[in-house]
Amino acid sequence: MADKKQSKKAGSEAAEIRKPVGAVMVVGGGVGGIQASLELANMGYKVYLADSSPSVGGVMGMLDKTFPTNECSMCILSPKMVEVASNINIEVITLADVLSVEGEVGDMRVKLRIRPRYVDIGKCTGCGDCTAKCPVKIPDPYNAGLDTTRCIRVPFPQAVPGAAVIDPEVCRWLTKEKCGNCVKVCQAGAVDFDQKEREETFQVGMVIAAPGYRPFDAGRKTEYGYGVNQNVVTSLEFERILGANGPTQGHVVRPSDGEEVKKLAFVQCVGSRDTTVGNGYCSSVCCMYATKQALIAKEHLPGIEPTIFFIDMRAYGKDFEKYYTAAESRHGVRYVRGLISGIRERQRTKNLLLRYADEAGCTQEEEFDLVVLSIGLEAPCGLKEGLGLEVNEYGFAEADPFLPVLSSRPGVLVCGAAQEPRDIPDTVTQATAAAGIASQALHGARNTLLTRREHPPEKDVGGEEPRVGAIICRCGSNIGGFVDVPAVVEYAKELPGVVWAEERLYACSQDAQDWIRQVVEENGLNRLVVASCTPRTHQPLFRETLQSAGVNKYLFEMANIREHCSWVHMQEPENATRKAQYLVKMAVEKARRLEPLVEGESGVIPRGLVIGGGVAGMNAALNLAASGFQVYLVEKEDELGGLARNIHFNLKGEDVQAYVKELADRVEREELITAFTAHEIVDVGGFVGQFKTLIRDAEGRETLLEHGAVIVATGGGQYQPTEYLRGEDGRVLTQWELEKRIAEKDPALADVERVVMIQCVGSREEERPYCSKVCCTEAAKNALALKELSPRTEVFVLYRDVRTYGFREDIYREAREAGVVFSRFDDDVRPDVRDVAGTLQVRVPDANLAGEMVVLNTDLVVLSTGITANPDNAALAPMLKVPRNAEGFFLEAHMKLRPVDFATDGVFVCGLAHAPKSIEESVSQAAAAAARAESILSKDKIVTEGVVAVVDADKCSGCGICLQLCPFEAVTYDEEKKVAVVNTSLCKGCGTCTAACTAGASRLQGFRSDQIFEQIEAAASAWRE
Amino acid sequence: MSDLKTIVKEKLAGGADAFLCLKNEEGTVLPALITDADSPDLEFVDVGESRYPLGRILIDLQREYPDKRFAVLVRGCDERALIELSKLEQIDLDRLVMVGVACSTEEAEACGCPRPYPGDIALGEKVEAAPGREVIDEVESLGDAERLGWWKEQFSRCIKCYGCRNICPMCFCKDCALENPHLVEPGVIPPDFPSFHIIRALDMTGRCIDCGLCEEACPADIPLRSLYRKMQDIMEDKLEYRAGGSVEEKNPLSFLGTEHDIEKLEQE
Amino acid sequence: MAEESKKNDEEDIRILAFLCNWCSYAGADLAGVSRFQYPPNVLDVRVMCTGTISPYFVIKAFQEGMDGVLIAGCHIGDCHYLKGNYMTAKRFQVLREALKFLGLEEGRLRLEWVSAAEGEKYADVIRSFTEEVKALGPSPLRGKKAAKAEVGA
Known part of the structure; x- marks a missing residue:
């Protein structure tokens, strides 16, 4: 409780005394650190994101799939990583460890030790030429050491920063001053052996610690013979084996002989619930990840027979139980209750004999081909030494019993597995909560340290003929080595609309951006095509450059002649060259039809509405108020408190009733909160930034509330x-x-x-x-x-x-x-x-x-x-246009990465309304929901992407199909004109609606059918040449 | 026909502001909108043998007179069309009174309609008919190359008169894909094979109510009805939907659905 | 260049691939990063979501003489826009059957779910699809526009 008061104090008094520093240091670049950084940058703070490894991504970046949806881990994480990379207000500092943290809330100094990468991130393009020539093989850390990579390499394909790194321990140059191949081969001159380890101090207002966890060292459980028996692997290693991007491309084979696995065993609780290794706690995630791995293994190899040996099946989270029962009853995963007491390897076959006591207490032995040890999560290093946090008996960060993101130290927040073993959604929730709590202390300095890119006014190219410029990138030898780049340039010059074309060694380098600006201006270009690598990572950079040359950034198109061409047709340079030409033609033809797009803007009413006055709702309201926002809190009952009024003490013996009462008192005292008890929601209209909600009291008196965001905290029963x-x-x-x-x-x-x-x-x-x-x-x-x-x-x-x-x-x-x-x-x-x-x-x-x-x-x-579930949810869901699951709980936008969001923008969920959970989890979720709401309320206006659907009212017959095809409720019906209308503030630009419009009235900007038809024609005509 | 006349009067007296039907004035069949019992057109109202997509007129009428209630004479196909159009927000069934006519045996046989009668029959006797499958069977007995050749030959007769579209009770787009120069090259006859006809077939999927007016209207005798009928079979087979059925059923191409639906679809 | 390409016209299979930005385009990127080699006769069109792929796009591709058309998107449940690929799955069923009824070989149109982590799968899909289409030979709809003059080409 003491901590909470401190953070509250930090939020009000400290801010008055001296303006806090509007920057935050996030320690740890896993999914928690990434989430916290993106939230903070979005809320108006400068972020330093420090990670001890050479790339952000953490353990999630190594996972194949995620439970309980079996969703591809990299698919959902990598867009966030790209966002981190392209956000100018997030400075990623890799190979960095925290040496010390000093100062007070609002004014802290974090000293980092930054190890040398030996590669200049600003120059390295991640092309991989150096790796190809590096003679030193090392076990690949990304693949848990199951295969090899080279001493100089980009850590993994989606790494951020996407630059190479050198392992100094084994590098021939650094150890013996021999070799130097990488220096020779790097055409960007990025390799820099003069880099030295350095210490740097950063001035920030708050610190968020998200260092994640350390996997349990399976070798400590000698009875399992990890490291001795070849076919005993850890769950993290098995995750890489399952990975389509892993060492075996997802083929489930044994390390000893590469044979397909038939009988697969999972041993649970390795390093968890085990006082003999000092880990009395449960690692929380192993039961579910083992179930997931068994299911995925089965998916890859339908004949495989997975068995999970466990003590208690801890399928406690949202939809976990269904996942577990389906695995057992529908997918043939065998669950055996029993603790494995020993594993013996058969000498010839390298098969493994597992010994266990069955339910009747009899010793059993069973043979398997491969054994996966479900290793637990241990506390990360540096919590105590570097960050100066108090830790519990297991080494995890001590935390506030009601709001676990508050550590023992004011000014340092902690989230994710560093505080207690937890899964991805709980980590994301806490990271979001931590960002919100940080903002409470720093909101006086919001936007003070932000870098904003200033651009010259946009030239009006409306009436102009398209003047397309084409840049063909060599990417060192990555494109130039396989594609005849001059031939592509010549081809491009002949294409209709192209007025200028040239090649460039690295189109993405910093000096190339100045050059692009210059050529755009000199040649009066009003469309730009860059033929280089993937738009998924590089489009933002080139768009930015184009914008800085005074041209609308949507007048840009990329041709991916590296990933989709030179790298995949390395043996056929002629064909690769021809394909590169065709891809350029397609890009040019599309570019000619591009039109400048305007990013939409809509206003924001800086007030929040919280529905439900239980622990979650009161916390959500208090959090928003602490960040300086007005809040309406609507509770249907006569008094605040909700279900928690039935709980008297928690695990640590804290008085829950006193806590609930204190919350209610604070709500009452807080001037920014207007509480409406004994009120029900009658109707919700509007959309993100501008909601209008009608509420009614018992006497039938109605009140209209106008607000920018909604937090649903309706609780449960x-x-x-x-x-x-x-x-x-x-x-x-x-x-x-x-x-x-x-x-x-x-x-x-x-x-x-x-x-x-x-x-x-x-x-x-x-x-x-x-x-x-x-x-x-x-x-x-x-x-x-x-x-x-x-x-x-x-x-x-x-x-x-x-x-x-x-x-x-x-x-x-x-x-x-x-x-x-x-x-x-x-x-x-x-x-x-x-x-x-x-x-x-x-x-x-x-x-x-x-x-x-x-x-x-x-x-x-x-x-x-x-x-x-609260039965009231049924009436509320359609008003808010949000879904519920079969059990009546609200269904979030994304189980893993958007745990408090709805697909409908501006509406958030927390507490029991979402799923059963403990009080401290509700409180964390409430803080996260408040932070998400703050990210909207803190803006003057909501700016939307240019790539959105639009409906041409003159062509629309009002059939209404597009309305029902929008997953985001962005399309509405104009009853008067009988036409569909897209709310561009809600449209995410998927275009699902546009494909259904036979009249072509609904169009996706930037991907209009006529533009795609032109691309198709270009491809076809190129082939016909 | 005195029966129809009586019904028109009844409906006008019973709350309908106007009655839409056909009239036969000395052999010329035209749509007629009768607004009062004294209308001279009343003498000529006729169920007759002629068919006309009255729904197309109704769309405009309902838009123009949002407060009026209309009664309309419907055959089985007209009813299916109105039901489907209501799902597409073109027709408001709440402001519509349908007066059903069952097609005669000769009509039904000549037309080959799957259901030559509406839900409620005010006039005529219900008869069943079997929709012809000869063309579909013939096409399906052919191998890929022959099929393509067969259709190519059929479509080669197309003079791009747009008659099929213009008569279609289900066509209401303000801009038609058949006139999109990216899809169908302007000024070329016969139109591009097979895009012109497959575009129309796809647009009709889950929408065509099998009235056969297109084929009747086609001056080149292209077996359009069989093509669209096959599309409805595909729709029913794959997505369990047939246009013109109950008002409650939704076209799966018009809503997202659940993951379960898709998994089921994929497993097939 | 034109002379060279014409000589093996019969051999040269033309495939157009529509890839969703978030999964399959990323999967294709990963195939590149991993240097998985596959035949060069595929040109791709990036779209934000397969849900935006109108059946008209596919018709247009065949009309223009493509020998095969691939649609690749996120696995069901993985859609960046939640449910865009549901529509793809449904529309595909109808489109495939329609083309079949008209006599275009079934093997010329393919729908695949390829995740951002499935670089190898993407390469495999291109390899096997190319083989399949090659076995079918050039599209019977090809050559219709060959005679038409190309502006600027």
């Missing part, structure tokens, strides 16, 4: 059981009722001889096929509290899987140590609760005792009831 004699027998309680009695120190509890708790009441059932996430922890917490209150009371917990993920595992262990008995029952049975002549009796077949029936006479039965 508690499952109301009728089973287990609930409602019939007063001795059958819910956990909340028990908790209340414990909190009130009910003297009657001391006389209770025995309590039986039943888990999964209303959860993981057919009707609600999801895990409620909190009940296992709740039961362990209450069992332990009961034991503390009355040590002689016997407590039994009947469970299916104990899902005490992360540090919650500690309380599970403590409960067992205190004598609480955990007894497991199978998924297909339920305990039987009955009244036998006045005695409350629970009967259950104990799965850990081979199904032996256990009969417990008890004083109390406590039901761990699940969390349900």
Whole structure:
């Protein structure tokens, strides 16, 4: 709590005393660091993003797929990495470690040690010529050492920065002053052996630590023989094996002999839930990633038989349970409960014998071809030394119990796995939250350190004939070595509309940009074509240059003659040259039809609306207010507090009721927040930046609220059981009722001889096929509290899987140590609760005792009831134009990377409205949702991309198909004119609607059909030449 | 026909502001909009044998008179067209009273309509007919090259009169892809093979209600109806939709759907 | 150049590929970065999403004499725009059957889901599609416009 007050203080008083520094140092360039950086830059702060490795991307960049959607990891991460690379307000500092952090909130100094790369990032184009000539092979770190790369190399294809790096330990020049091939071959002169390690201090207002985690060293569990047995690999190594971009291109083969794998075993909890290696905690992600890897392996090799050996299946997150059950029942993944005690390698076959104790306690042995060790997550280095944070017994950053992004040190926020093992969406949520909290302290200095690119006024080229300029890039020898570049230039010069064409060694180099500006001006060019590499990484740069020459940046087209030509036709220079010419022709023909596009602008009402006044909603409102924004908080009940009013203490014994009350008091005191209790939402209109929401009180009085963003925090409910004699027998309680009695120190509890708790009441059932996430922890917490209150009371917990993920595992262990008995029952049975002549009796077949029936006479039965979706969501969803899932919870825009966003811009979600979760998770999500809302509210106007759909009202017949084809609700219907209208503030430019318009009334700017027809004609006519 | 006359009067008395039907004035069949019971046109109203896409007129009428209720004489095909047009926001069924006519046996057989009667029949007797599949069967019995040749020969007769489009009850675009110079080269007859005809076939997919007016209108006797009928078969087979059915059913090409739908589609 | 290209006209298969920016274009980029070699007879058109690919584009490509047309986009569920590729999947079904009914060989039109990480898959797709189209030979619709004068060419 102390921390929170400090950050609040930082947000108000400090800002008044002296203007804070409007910059933030983000430490760690994994998905958390990337997210925090993008958010901060977007909110108006300068960002330094430091990573100890040569590229951002972190572990996520190495993953093949992500659970529970099996989505391609790189596909979703690399656009974010490109965004980081092209954002001028994010300075990426690689090979950097934090030496020290000094100062106060708002004014901090971070000293970094920056190791030499030996390659000038400004000059290196990532062409790879040096790698081809480097004689030193090293194990490729990107592929977890499963194959080799060269000492000088671009870390991986999508690396940011996309520049080469030299490993100084093995470089021949640096170790023996021999070789120097790279210097010779680099036509850009980027290799620089004179670079020295240096220290640099950065002045920032806040620090966000997102250093991620260290994978557990599997070699420490000697019984598994990792490093000795060839066919025992870690899960991270297996991830690379599965990767289509990995060492085996996704073929599931064994390291020992390259044979396809038939029997595959996953060993769970390697380095987790294991006090023998000092890791008493659960690593939170391994059950799901093993399930994912088993599924993907099966996808690649349908005949493979994967078995997962586990203790408890911790499928606790949103949609995890469904993922797990589908894996088992539909996709043939075998789950075996049992801890592997040893692995033996067969000498001849290199197969592996796994020894384990089955559920009946008998020792079993089974043979497998390949064993994957599901290694846990350990705390990263440098939290204590460099960043000066306090750490817990496991080395993870100590954090505020209610808002875990607050570290022990004011001014340093922590997010992601450095604080507790967590998955990608939780990391992204925390990173976003951290950005928002940082902004609360720094908003007085918003936009003060931002670099804005100033451009000369745009020339009006409207009436002009197209004058196309074409630059053909050699990319050193990458294009020039395989494509006859002068021949392409000559060909380009002859194309209609081309008034100027030249080649260039590196079109992307800094000096080339000045040159481009010059030739555009000298030749009066009004269209530019660059034939070089992929527009996905380089289009922003060239557009920027064109803009700086006073030409609309959309009058630009690229021909990808490197990735799509010279590099893939290296043996056929003639054909490659011809193809390059054709690609240039296509680009020129499109360029001739390009028109200047105007980026749309719409105003922003700098106020937020929060729907729901529970813990999530109050936090969201308070966070927005702390960043200086007005907030409307609408709660349907008479008082604030929501579901948390039923919870009395948390894991660490903190008083939850006091916390809720303090929140409500702060909301009341906060002048920027207007709370409307006992109000319901009647209607929501408008769109991002300009919403109009009608609310109504019990007397029917209506109020219209105008605001720029919406945060949905409608909370959830508690499952109301009728089973287990609930409602019939007063001795059958819910956990909340028990908790209340414990909190009130009910003297009657001391006389209770025995309590039986039943888990999964209303959860993981057919009707609600999801895990409620909190009940296992709740039961362990209450069992332990009961034991503390009355040590002689016997407590039994009947469970299916104990899902005490992360540090919650500690309380599970403590409960067992205190004598609480955990007894497991199978998924297909339920305990039987009955009244036998006045005695409350629970009967259950104990799965850990081979199904032996256990009969417990008890004083109390406590039901761990699940969390349900708020039924009000059904009415709210269509008003906000946002979707819900089958269980009635709101469905976010993207499970992994947009955990608090909706596809509809300007609408965000947090708390139980999204899915069951703990209080601290709700609070983090609320802070993240507030940060996302702030990224809109902090802007004067919303600027939209030029590539959007537009509807020509004269041609539109109003059939309405395009309306329904928009995933972003960007198309509306003008009832008066009977035509479709695109709201360019919401349009993302996919063009799905345009393809359905047979009249051609709906068009995607920059990708109009006539432009594409011209490209097709150009391709065809080129071939016919 | 006295029956129709009575019905027109009834509807005009019962809340319809106008009745749209056909009249036969000395052998000349024309659409007629009757607004009151004294209209001289009333004498000439006729179910007759002629067919006309009255829906095309209705679209304009409803737009022009948003407060008026119209009654309209419909055959099975007209009803299907109006249903499909309502899904495309061209017709407001709430402001429309349909008076159904069942086609006679001779009409039904001559036309080859899949359902020669509307939902509610006010006039005539319901008869069933079997839509002809001869052309489709013939084409499908051919190999790829022969098929292409067969169609090429058929389409080579096209004089690009646009009759098929102009008569089509389902065509309402203000700008037609058939006149897009990128797709169909202007001034060339016969039009580009096969783009002209396949563009129309694709536009008709999930939309054509199989009235056959196009084929009737075609001066070159191109078996257009079979082409479009096949497109509807494809639509039903792949996406489980046939145009002109119930008002509730949505054309899968007009909404995004769920991941489950697509997975199912891909597995087939 | 013109003389050279004409000599192996029969051998030269012309394929046009429509690639979505976020997955398949990136997959093709990765094939390049990884130096996976594939036949040079494919020219690609970048679109933001396969959902923007109107059936007209495909018709136009065949009309212009392409021997094969490839549409490649994000795997279902991976679409950058959430559901754009749903429409691609549906439209493709109709288009393929329509072309089949007209007598254009089925193998000339292909839909593939290629992710940003599937560089090898992209190369494989181009290789196998080229083989398939080569086996079918030049498109029967080719040559219609060959005689037409090319402006500026």
